[in-house]
Amino acid sequence: MTDVLLIAPVLLPMLTAPVVVLIGNARIGWILSCLAAFGSAACAWLLLDAVAVEPVHYHFGNWPPPFGIEYVLDALNTPLLLLSSMAAGLALMTATPTSTEENFANRRPVFYALFLLCLAGLNGILSTGDVFNVFVFLEISSLTTYGLVAAGPRAGSALAAFQYLVLGTLGGSFVLLGIGLWFQATGSLNMADTRELLTQTPYAAVGLAGTLMLMLGFSLKAASFPLHQWLPSVYAAAPWPVTAFLAACATKVAIYAMARLALEVGGLGIQGRAVLGFVALTGVLWGAAAACFQRDIRRMLAWSSVSQLAYIVFAFSLGTAAGVAAAMVQFFAHAAIKGGIFLTLGPVRSFDDIAGLRDRDFLRTALLTLLTLGLLGVPLTAGFAAKWSLLSAALDSGHYIALGFLVLGSLIAVVYCLRLMEPVWLRSAPEKAHIPPLRGVFLVPSIVAVIAMFAVGTSPWAAKWGYLAAATLGYTQ
Amino acid sequence: MSIHPLLLPVVVPALLALFIAVTNPRANLREGLAVLIGIGNAGLWLSWWIQGVPPALNLIQPVPGLTLQLNLEPLGLLFGTVAALLWPVTTIYAAGYMRANQEKNHKAFFAAFAASIAGAQLIALAGDLLTLFVGYEWLTLATWPLVTHKRNADAQRGGRIYLGFLLATSLGLLLPAIVATVVLSGRADFVDGGLLSGLGLSTPLLMGLFAAYMFGTGKAALMPVHYWLPAAMVAPTPVSALLHAVAVVKAGVFIVLKITIYIFGPDLLLRTGAANPILVVGAASLLLASVQAWRADHIKQRLAYSTVSQLAYVSVAACLLMPQALLGGAIQILAHAFGKITLFFCAGAIYTAAHKQYVSELDGLGWKMPLTFGAFLLAALSIIGLPPGAGSWVKWYIAIGSIESGHWLVLAVLAGSTMLNIAYLMPIPLRAFLGGKPEDRSTSRAEAPLAMVLPLVFTALLTVFWFFAVGPVITQLSTIPGVGHD
Numbered sequence: 001m002t003d004v005l006l007i008a009p010v011l012l013p014m015l016t017a018p019v020v021v022l023i024g025n026a027r028i029g030w031i032l033s034c035l036a037a038f039g040s041a042a043c044a045w046l047l048l049d050a051v052a053v054e055p056v057h058y059h060f061g062n063w064p065p066p067f068g069i070e071y072v073l074d075a076l077n078t079p080l081l082l083l084s085s086m087a088a089g090l091a092l093m094t095a096t097p098t099s100t101e102e103n104f105a106n107r108r109p110v111f112y113a114l115f116l117l118c119l120a121g122l123n124g125i126l127s128t129g130d131v132f133n134v135f136v137f138l139e140i141s142s143l144t145t146y147g148l149v150a151a152g153p154r155a156g157s158a159l160a161a162f163q164y165l166v167l168g169t170l171g172g173s174f175v176l177l178g179i180g181l182w183f184q185a186t187g188s189l190n191m192a193d194t195r196e197l198l199t200q201t202p203y204a205a206v207g208l209a210g211t212l213m214l215m216l217g218f219s220l221k222a223a224s225f226p227l228h229q230w231l232p233s234v235y236a237a238a239p240w241p242v243t244a245f246l247a248a249c250a251t252k253v254a255i256y257a258m259a260r261l262a263l264e265v266g267g268l269g270i271q272g273r274a275v276l277g278f279v280a281l282t283g284v285l286w287g288a289a290a291a292c293f294q295r296d297i298r299r300m301l302a303w304s305s306v307s308q309l310a311y312i313v314f315a316f317s318l319g320t321a322a323g324v325a326a327a328m329v330q331f332f333a334h335a336a337i338k339g340g341i342f343l344t345l346g347p348v349r350s351f352d353d354i355a356g357l358r359d360r361d362f363l364r365t366a367l368l369t370l371l372t373l374g375l376l377g378v379p380l381t382a383g384f385a386a387k388w389s390l391l392s393a394a395l396d397s398g399h400y401i402a403l404g405f406l407v408l409g410s411l412i413a414v415v416y417c418l419r420l421m422e423p424v425w426l427r428s429a430p431e432k433a434h435i436p437p438l439r440g441v442f443l444v445p446s447i448v449a450v451i452a453m454f455a456v457g458t459s460p461w462a463a464k465w466g467y468l469a470a471a472t473l474g475y476t477q
Numbered sequence: 478m479s480i481h482p483l484l485l486p487v488v489v490p491a492l493l494a495l496f497i498a499v500t501n502p503r504a505n506l507r508e509g510l511a512v513l514i515g516i517g518n519a520g521l522w523l524s525w526w527i528q529g530v531p532p533a534l535n536l537i538q539p540v541p542g543l544t545l546q547l548n549l550e551p552l553g554l555l556f557g558t559v560a561a562l563l564w565p566v567t568t569i570y571a572a573g574y575m576r577a578n579q580e581k582n583h584k585a586f587f588a589a590f591a592a593s594i595a596g597a598q599l600i601a602l603a604g605d606l607l608t609l610f611v612g613y614e615w616l617t618l619a620t621w622p623l624v625t626h627k628r629n630a631d632a633q634r635g636g637r638i639y640l641g642f643l644l645a646t647s648l649g650l651l652l653p654a655i656v657a658t659v660v661l662s663g664r665a666d667f668v669d670g671g672l673l674s675g676l677g678l679s680t681p682l683l684m685g686l687f688a689a690y691m692f693g694t695g696k697a698a699l700m701p702v703h704y705w706l707p708a709a710m711v712a713p714t715p716v717s718a719l720l721h722a723v724a725v726v727k728a729g730v731f732i733v734l735k736i737t738i739y740i741f742g743p744d745l746l747l748r749t750g751a752a753n754p755i756l757v758v759g760a761a762s763l764l765l766a767s768v769q770a771w772r773a774d775h776i777k778q779r780l781a782y783s784t785v786s787q788l789a790y791v792s793v794a795a796c797l798l799m800p801q802a803l804l805g806g807a808i809q810i811l812a813h814a815f816g817k818i819t820l821f822f823c824a825g826a827i828y829t830a831a832h833k834q835y836v837s838e839l840d841g842l843g844w845k846m847p848l849t850f851g852a853f854l855l856a857a858l859s860i861i862g863l864p865p866g867a868g869s870w871v872k873w874y875i876a877i878g879s880i881e882s883g884h885w886l887v888l889a890v891l892a893g894s895t896m897l898n899i900a901y902l903m904p905i906p907l908r909a910f911l912g913g914k915p916e917d918r919s920t921s922r923a924e925a926p927l928a929m930v931l932p933l934v935f936t937a938l939l940t941v942f943w944f945f946a947v948g949p950v951i952t953q954l955s956t957i958p959g960v961g962h963d
Contacts, residue, residue: 325541358585377648378618379611380539388540391656407649414644418637426628426636460541467541 174217211266225283248339325466340449356429515565548604573928651693671742696729714825802878843909
């Protein structure tokens with residue numbers, strides 16, 4: 001039974017995708033897609049108990065590692081599988097068969113299929129214990145993402161997708177180069193095996209070069225400062241269910257891959273971590289500051305993501321159990337909050353669209369306000385839990401200067417959160433509002449995001465998984 | 478199923494806020510309900526003075542190892558009771574004010590008002606630093622819609638300064654200080670004698686941490702983080718009265734006292750001298766704000782700077798660290814609350830009845846509004862520290878504390894500030910009753926509506942009442958180790 005659960009988060013969306021296209025009915029496709037995504041989430045949920053005890057392995061075709069491909073689910077990637085599948089399911093819910101957000105309305109099943117394949121790719125990166133398999137899934141998720149972004153309603157969507165394609169391919173190439181160099185140094189593609197062999201190989205310099213290549217490649221995919229340039233235009237151009245999905249988990253999966261491969265398998269040393277941490281801290285400030293000057297809401301939120309994602313990278317760079325715990329909390333916090341904000345905003349693009357929202361759409365106002373409070377890091381929300389874990393992890397390992405950066409970043413966040421809230425609460429509504437109120441099926445994902453935000457903020461669940469993950473990575477408290 | 482009594486003061490106002498926001502009940506039902514709940518809430522707090530406080534309550538565990546808890550101690554009991562007593566009074570006043578001045582959007586106003594009270598009472602009930610911080614941010618955010626109530630450019634600017642200062646100080650200094658405290662001591666609860674006292678921390682670290690707490694509590698309005706307070710005066714007067722003279726700022730100085738007494742401990746600060754830099758800042762703040770108040774012509778601005786100065790009394794008292802000074806600082810929470818809310822009530826009544834906002838316009842107005850200006854006179858006496866005002870006890874105990882600790886300069890500052898208090902408060906009733914030409918004094922009454930005059934007379938009389946009835950408060954506060962007469 002465990003075996004089925006283990007491969008389902010990858011196979012379920014991957015096999016549902018062609019079925020959706022073959023059936024060719026938008027409504028059935030939509031329902032099937034949602035079911036596949038939530039089914040994956042359910043499988044990940046059912047696995048949690050097992051992986052809390054020890055990592056679970058699956059050998060494809062019964063070929064034992066290091067010769068065959070294996071999937072390894074442990075305390076680090078299983079919660080993230082749950083996260084990505086839930087995010088995909090909720091985002092898909094809002095991509096209704098009648099929505100006008102995508103520009104190829106007549107080929108909507110293809111859109112759902114791309115969405116599912118993207119999810120399968122991300123889940124594959126999370127699940128696999130094989131280095132080359134990571135590359136394969138990375139390409140699946142990237143190629144589908146280009147298609148999803150290009151489906152955006154704007155004329156610029158195709159251009160944004162093309163720019164992303166160029167940079168994404170560059171990132172993918174670095175990943176491939178890194179894997180090649182590792183293979184050169186170790187002769188193995190299995191992660192656990194590679195990790196062992198890298199410590200003993202006579203070609204340590206080749207191994208290190210591979211590690212750095214992988215880090216570079218995944219930094220690009222993760223929109224990690226200073227390789228974040230593609231992110232704002234992609235977020236602005238994509239259909240909003242896609243933006244929400246990308247914001248909630250696509251970049252985070254790349255950060256996971258970076259942490260897993262460069263930090264754990266590659267064993268990046270203390271200097272490397274220090275550089276990574278410093279660059280991330282710069283990104284925290286850069287992203288937050290840039291967010292304050294954007295004229296488009298989505299771009300502002302995208303820059304905020306650059307800053308928020310840098311928090312996760314910094315947390316991993318600490319190399320302590322508390323750091324991994326902080327990263328895990330921020331994974332969930334930012335996914336719920338930023339994904340939730342994009343889903344709640346829906347088709348909103350400019351600040352004028354939300355002017356006087358409190359007078360027109362009270363539910364959307366309330367949900368948006370709560371989520372913005374989370375982004376601000378108000379206590380009891382997940383944003384606060386993440387900030388708290390991060391600050392105490394930094395203080396714990398004596399990074400006082402880092403503390404200053406983190407605090408400054410959260411102060412700048414006040415400015416962009418206020419930029420979001422002022423039109424909603426203080427400006428008066430325009431004569432005719434062309435954004436329909438948030439109702440029906442569109443409400444559900446926002447409400448789930450708010451509940452998730454408070455759940456993570458008021459219970460130590462995410463931090464608990466963070467510490468378990470730290471233990472599987474070999475950090476002690 | 479029974480609900481823990483300590484939850485009531487937080488949950489009930491919060492539910493009331495939600496009820497008002499969602500169902501939008503008729504005006505009379507809404508305000509009547511708010512007053513009734515407010516009276517019940519005040520009764521609950523008063524019953525705790527007689528029957529003793531309920532046991533502590535553990536809530537949730539948001540981060541591993543840290544439990545949010547509610548735990549009421551004498552200082553919190555005092556602050557919570559003050560906020561609870563003044564809430565229904567202000568609700569009546571606000572109902573009169575909002576209707577008489579044709580303010581818009583009453584629903585949002587009363588909802589945010591109730592939510593703010595819930596936040597303030599959560600601060601009073603907090604049993605650890607994290608819960609305190611939850612209440613602190615809650616109060617900041619719940620009062621933002623009130624500050625920006627008018628929704629015009631001025632309100633927007635005031636709201637930005639308000640949120641900017643309070644969030645920047647709390648996220649930038651208070652939160653890191655709390656995290657540091659938890660990392661250093663491994664816990665976050667309030668301990669008699671001081672959580673940090675037995676850890677052997679170095680003086681510079683203590684000094685930095687204490688400064689981070691004091692400036693981080695922006696609501697205590699220590700200069701230069703006082704700037705938000707005059708800016709928040711764009712709010713309707715009932716908001717200025719209850720929140721920016723009572724709940725919000727008193728939450729600030731309450732936290733100052735609480736941190737001094739329970740996190741650092743007076744002994745530790747006295748031994749290391751870590752509070753001395755803040756003592757200097759507090760004394761300077763006290764004097765400078767008085768000068769600012771004296772120079773302001775706008776009544777609400779004058780009262781706002783007066784508040785900054787009066788809050789600095791508490792910070793100075795906390796930094797003097799003597800038992801009497803801490804007692805005086807704690808009584809200030811009570812005395813200043815009743816005095817200053819009366820003054821703001823009067824300012825709002827003058828604006829409503831006569832549309833006057835400047836001190837220089839008040840000549841001869843006292844004969845038209847004798848009750849308002851009479852109340853103003855009583856409250857002003859209390860703020861200055863003259864009997865029969867409750868404020869006399871504050872000055873008395875802080876003065877004793879400064880003599881005992883040998884800070885003679887502080888005594889001089891207190892004396893100088895008292896002079897300034899007279900100089901900026903007394904002209905208002907004096908001009909009203911004695912200013913202008915006698916023949917212009919119309920004796921025809923033109924008071925504000927009854928719903929506004931009754932509350933201000935009531936609170937003015939209470940400032941006198943507390944002068945005589947301060948005994949139980951002193952008894953209660955003296956149970957805190959390191960606070961009291963001797």
